Amino acid sequence: MIKDKKRRTARIVALLKKEYPDSGCSLKFKSAHQLLVSTILSAQTTDEAVNKVTPGLFKKYKSIEDFAAADISELEKDIATVGLFRNKAKGIKLTSVELLHRYGGVVPDSLDEIITLPGVGRKTGSVVLGTWFGKAEGIVVDTHVKRISRLLGLTEHTDADKIEQDLMKLVVKTDWIIFTHLIIDHGRAVCIARRPRCDSCVLNRLCPSAERI
Template identity: 45%
Template sequence: MANSSGSKAVIKRAKVAPTFTGRVRQARRIYRELGEVYPYAHPELDFENPFQLLVATVMSAQTTDLRVNQTTPALFAKYPTADDLAAADPQEVEELIRPTGFFRAKTRSIIGLSAALRDNFGGEVPGRLKDLVTLPGVGRKTANVVLGNAFGVPGITVDTHFQRLVRDRWRWTDETEPDKIEAAVAGMFPRKEWTDLSHRVIFHGRRICHARKPACGACPIAALCPSYGVGETDPEKAEKLLKYEKGGFPGQRLNPPPGYPGRAAPPLGGAA
């Protein structure tokens, strides 16, 4: 962040809008800027169908998407359908998913949800929120991930990154419970934008606006942020704090990798 004379640009912390209308305007401006920064934002879990996405999302708790992506190929090769996983030996499943952590609890959840799919939904993942949240280990966050990315039904995914940014860093809402945060943010954006909003915010939280050491000096939306300065503001030092996961790579941190198609694959299922 330097001006034409080579000196470092001065960034001032943005003020929090005093009214709801003002916060909505700020929020939508940040959303638009994130769209310029992450036009390729997409779900970072690998999946080929709604069942795989559902299981992978449950497995992603308390671990990284990369670790889940390294684990699921063997799991789905052995148990490709809900019927298969429902009938699995729990000890065998535990060994397959052990690298993701909390493998015993996750095994109970994914076998349990598979049994519920088999018994209550003909082995198919339902495309409605009220049905998804009846499955073991599936809450609104997981349900919205599945609906938005496997069925094309807009949803807001309130994970830890989303909560940190919209509540603590950008001050879009004062709510602290995930369901209330979801409702508050949903009221600030058109429904059709909810899924893309989730992807963009989560991408930013994973790559730049970290929980412990946000890279403020390397943040492309620093001028819009009311929390600018809580992290490292020196551009060179901040650059070293950037993190890269799938789709992130040194030297091209704001652009998709060579050959990336530019957008996530279209929804796999139909609308609910």
């Protein structure tokens, strides 16, 4: 029953809020554009690795214009340690160019517009929308949300868009932004992909996949 699943979801969210009271974005940024760059860099990469690169990066490239004018191979070297650096350097430069040409240097605050930027997909766009503008047009489904939503039995799907649709029915809208942050915190600390620590998980009794204590 969907009603029962919604209650269980609410219980899960409540427990995670108690467990991670300071849950939120762990990227370092001072502007919408810096957040956008950081989020592009964070694809398939730990936020820790991104945060090692961005302070120096934002010191070297101080404006959107600086990123738009960047030499690609130099930018690639500047971000090399995060991996997938060719795709990301291209995305950062082209997105900065597009931002200046089509949006007057202002990061758009709608999902439809922001995902038209090169290198910015639904996940990246949704992160910027939620974290900078406080807007939730959807729920961010990253690798942790994908894995843990399935383990918790909140969805049966593997496709991120379908998982998002299921979650949008289960999570109350006011929790859409915090939900992802809570799941990510939990995914990093307890429900780790390689070895879930079911023995120290506050969701043990609510999780159909848990190894019982």
